[in-house]
Amino acid sequence: xxxxxxxxxxxxxxxxxxHKLAALTTRKKNSIxxxxxxxxxxRQNTLRAANEKDLAAGRxxxxxxxxxxxxxxxxxxxxxxxxxxxxxxxxxxxxxxxISTWVRPNGLEIRKLRVPIGVIGIIYESRPNVTADAxxxxxxxxxxxxxxxxxxxxxxxxxxxxxxxxxxEKKGMPANAIQLLRTTDREAVKELVQMRGRVDLIIPRGGExxxxxxxxxxxxxxxxxxxxxxxxxxxxxxxLDQALSISINAKCQRPGVCNAMETLxxxxxxxxxxxxxxxxxxxxxxxxxxGDQIACTLDSAVKEATEDDxxxxxxxxxxxxxxxxxxxxxxxxxxxxxxxHSDAIVAQSESAQRxxxxxxxxxxxxxxxxxxxxxxxxxxxxxxxGISTDKLHARGPMGxxxxxxxxxxxxxxxxxxx
Amino acid sequence: xxxxxxxxxxxxxxxxxxHKLAALTTRKKNSIxxxxxxxxxxRQNTLRAANEKDLAAGRxxxxxxxxxxxxxxxxxxxxxxxxxxxxxxxxxxxxxxxISTWVRPNGLEIRKLRVPIGVIGIIYESRPNVTADAxxxxxxxxxxxxxxxxxxxxxxxxxxxxxxxxxxEKKGMPANAIQLLRTTDREAVKELVQMRGRVDLIIPRGGExxxxxxxxxxxxxxxxxxxxxxxxxxxxxxxLDQALSISINAKCQRPGVCNAMETLxxxxxxxxxxxxxxxxxxxxxxxxxxGDQIACTLDSAVKEATEDDxxxxxxxxxxxxxxxxxxxxxxxxxxxxxxxHSDAIVAQSESAQRxxxxxxxxxxxxxxxxxxxxxxxxxxxxxxxGISTDKLHARGPMGxxxxxxxxxxxxxxxxxxx
Numbered sequence: 001x002x003x004x005x006x007x008x009x010x011x012x013x014x015x016x017x018x019h020k021l022a023a024l025t026t027r028k029k030n031s032i033x034x035x036x037x038x039x040x041x042x043r044q045n046t047l048r049a050a051n052e053k054d055l056a057a058g059r060x061x062x063x064x065x066x067x068x069x070x071x072x073x074x075x076x077x078x079x080x081x082x083x084x085x086x087x088x089x090x091x092x093x094x095x096x097x098x099i100s101t102w103v104r105p106n107g108l109e110i111r112k113l114r115v116p117i118g119v120i121g122i123i124y125e126s127r128p129n130v131t132a133d134a135x136x137x138x139x140x141x142x143x144x145x146x147x148x149x150x151x152x153x154x155x156x157x158x159x160x161x162x163x164x165x166x167x168x169e170k171k172g173m174p175a176n177a178i179q180l181l182r183t184t185d186r187e188a189v190k191e192l193v194q195m196r197g198r199v200d201l202i203i204p205r206g207g208e209x210x211x212x213x214x215x216x217x218x219x220x221x222x223x224x225x226x227x228x229x230x231x232x233x234x235x236x237x238x239x240l241d242q243a244l245s246i247s248i249n250a251k252c253q254r255p256g257v258c259n260a261m262e263t264l265x266x267x268x269x270x271x272x273x274x275x276x277x278x279x280x281x282x283x284x285x286x287x288x289x290x291g292d293q294i295a296c297t298l299d300s301a302v303k304e305a306t307e308d309d310x311x312x313x314x315x316x317x318x319x320x321x322x323x324x325x326x327x328x329x330x331x332x333x334x335x336x337x338x339x340x341h342s343d344a345i346v347a348q349s350e351s352a353q354r355x356x357x358x359x360x361x362x363x364x365x366x367x368x369x370x371x372x373x374x375x376x377x378x379x380x381x382x383x384x385x386g387i388s389t390d391k392l393h394a395r396g397p398m399g400x401x402x403x404x405x406x407x408x409x410x411x412x413x414x415x416x417x418x
Numbered sequence: 419x420x421x422x423x424x425x426x427x428x429x430x431x432x433x434x435x436x437h438k439l440a441a442l443t444t445r446k447k448n449s450i451x452x453x454x455x456x457x458x459x460x461r462q463n464t465l466r467a468a469n470e471k472d473l474a475a476g477r478x479x480x481x482x483x484x485x486x487x488x489x490x491x492x493x494x495x496x497x498x499x500x501x502x503x504x505x506x507x508x509x510x511x512x513x514x515x516x517i518s519t520w521v522r523p524n525g526l527e528i529r530k531l532r533v534p535i536g537v538i539g540i541i542y543e544s545r546p547n548v549t550a551d552a553x554x555x556x557x558x559x560x561x562x563x564x565x566x567x568x569x570x571x572x573x574x575x576x577x578x579x580x581x582x583x584x585x586x587e588k589k590g591m592p593a594n595a596i597q598l599l600r601t602t603d604r605e606a607v608k609e610l611v612q613m614r615g616r617v618d619l620i621i622p623r624g625g626e627x628x629x630x631x632x633x634x635x636x637x638x639x640x641x642x643x644x645x646x647x648x649x650x651x652x653x654x655x656x657x658l659d660q661a662l663s664i665s666i667n668a669k670c671q672r673p674g675v676c677n678a679m680e681t682l683x684x685x686x687x688x689x690x691x692x693x694x695x696x697x698x699x700x701x702x703x704x705x706x707x708x709g710d711q712i713a714c715t716l717d718s719a720v721k722e723a724t725e726d727d728x729x730x731x732x733x734x735x736x737x738x739x740x741x742x743x744x745x746x747x748x749x750x751x752x753x754x755x756x757x758x759h760s761d762a763i764v765a766q767s768e769s770a771q772r773x774x775x776x777x778x779x780x781x782x783x784x785x786x787x788x789x790x791x792x793x794x795x796x797x798x799x800x801x802x803x804g805i806s807t808d809k810l811h812a813r814g815p816m817g818x819x820x821x822x823x824x825x826x827x828x829x830x831x832x833x834x835x836x
Contacts (some may be wrong), residue, residue, distance in 0.1 A: 249835060391811055415786075
């Protein structure tokens with residue numbers, strides 16, 4: 001069987017599973033999820049053994065210590081996956097919710113109901129725990145899932161997916177509700193993202209390179225964020241102590257993630273006072289500061305920035321710093337150089353806050369808080385399948401509700417159109 | 419200037435306009451809409467003269483009488499466009515609506531707010547009135563629009579777009595809020611649908627050929643329906659008088675539109691009684707009936723259907739007729755051959771209704787009503803920008819709300835992430 005035929009078969013199996021999943025009650029789904037967690041727990045040794053194969057291959061291939069660390073399934077991480085599943089059991093199932101309902105003058109009752117999307121493809125990189133996290137969120141929302149993990153974690157992913165599918169089947173999970181692509185052939189990704197009519201949505205999770213590749217090849221919808229070039233703007237009306245604390249948190253608390261700040265914008269009226277303070281504090285935290293000409297004049301520790309710095313997602317202890325004329329100038333800078341992810345204003349002026357929150361065209365806009373809060377857990381969603389900087393369907397952190405769509409069910413008593 | 423550069427300029431202008439549009443109040447937008455309607459009304463003679471050029475070119479090019487009819491701007495149609503704009507003034511503006519809002523334990527207030535999508539491209543065929551209809555719905559929702567009409571109506575579209583933009587500017591509409599592509603170069607469509615970062619959404623309106631071409635070339639999201647292969651299933655529990663009336667309405671009331679029925683499915687237990695009745699009534703209404711083997715046996719007026727008939731969107735007085743074993747069989751048929759547009763069950767049995775509405779994976783599912791109601795006006799949306807059979811963002815009839823997205827605005831008092 002060719003790869004193409006094999007992928008079509010996997011797609012057809014997913015469609016069949018999706019139709020069966022749509023009929024499961026929440027109670028049934030929760031009992032299946034519990035069985036998945038139990039099975040994963042019971043197979044700890046199998047998982048460790050599979051993971052050891054990946055680690056050995058990784059060491060042989062010369063993966064970095066950081067990569068090997070991401071790859072490793074420790075007992076604590078397995079316990080974390082199991083707990084993650086049990087947490088998903090407690091989350092509200094959005095499927096079947098009435099979004100709205102109304103009656104037309106002719107008596108037709110129109111119900112807008114939340115339903116599963118259908119078949120979702122998840123494409124991710126090295127962390128094997130994504131296999132469980134993504135699969136159970138798709139399952140809880142009655143979506144069939146096709147998983148494609150990184151080649152480094154191929155044995156670990158298979159062991160996890162087997163445990164979930166086989167554990168779930170003990171409680172009546174439909175066959176092929178959770179499928180994992182076992183081949184490491186890169187052509188399989190292309191097939192997956194081009195399966196119109198079989199795959200309804202692709203969610204890529206990983207670095208910008210992976211996401212761009214997927215988005216460019218895809219013939220089916222993709223929800224994604226390419227990167228997070230997040231800004232904090234310190235207005236002239238800011239409480240400067242608050243501004244300092246928020247800036248340091250946004251840059252330094254975890255610099256390698258998409259909601260960390262990359263560029264700090266400072267209103268020119270308070271730049272003389274604030275820039276030396278914030279630069280000093282950044283340097284104390286090990287941050288290299290690259291600024292525009294005015295920033296360089298205000299503090300000699302600032303290195304000169306180039307045009308590329310305004311576009312940069314450093315994911316590192318580096319900060320771009322720019323002095324702006326006013327809030328409008330800050331908004332223009334963010335809409336031009338930003339990534340529509342998360343941007344913050346620190347200001348006491350309500351007028352500046354309004355101009356900023358209305359003008360900045362990003363998924364999440366903060367007033368007097370750190371950009372680091374863009375996260376499904378921090379938003380109270382209970383779980384996160386990803387973050388979107390797209391404008392259609394879902395923006396910002398995506399939880400269970402964002403894994404659903406809706407349909408109209410219209411109830412009549414014989415109405416015909418005149 | 420090359421076409422490519424010209425399109426980038428148009429895209430940049432739309433982005434600039436979109437940022438300005440986002441700041442307009444509903445009151446301001448309504449006064450601009452009224453000015454557009456006034457201007458269109460005042461330019462009736464200009465519109466007629468421009469339209470006469472298109473009609474003359476159309477006659478010369480040998481367009482069919484039906485095409486020429488679609489192209490013609492009569493006084494009544496101009497009055498219809500003007501009234502359409504005045505109606506949009508009265509519709510509720512969804513921009514700025516709070517979809518939901520909640521406070522986290524750390525005091526962060528998360529607001530999910532409805533905002534414009536940004537820049538929307540509308541690609542349509544010969545009817546010039548779409549120029550006004552689409553432009554004003556995009557404007558009411560603070561989206562910048564780039565219009566691309568059919569080459570047959572190029573002069574009419576330009577006259578309408580000029581009236582809207584110039585009329586609107588008298589009341590302060592931002593420049594380039596409504597742009598029309600004046601070139602008939604087909605490459606311009608390709609450029610338009612590939613402008614990532616400048617165009618946020620494409621809505622194609624027209625025949626399946628146009629929509630497939632657009633969807634296949636697009637690098638930006640497209641919301642669409644390819645076709646409407648709509649079904650009516652008559653269950654064994656149906657009131658057969660109701661079944662007959664709904665079937666005739668769904669097939670015959672306006673056969674050339676996407677929500678007309680193309681295939682009738684009949685439960686085998688009532689086929690002996692119902693098939694001769696419905697076939698007789700269809701033939702009286704001028705409908706050619708193509709059925710499966712059992713249907714042919716039940717009524718000699720039924721011609722034999724081929725596999726292609728089950729996929730066909732006839733848009734004509736032709737009906738495919740199939741006898742099915744039960745509701746599950748009907749659901750399977752619809753999910754296999756249908757277009758996820760609109761499908762109906764006629765049944766008194768609540769269990770059959772539930773199986774059908776849950777199982778059929780279509781944007782709109784009817785119980786005891788005609789599929790012809792899938793329409794923004796019939797749904798009470800007041801206006802319709804199109805119908806979607808996609809699963810992301812919008813399904814079914816799309817009104818003003820479907821031309822918006824959301825953003826999160828998060829209000830803090832200095833919160834940082836621990």
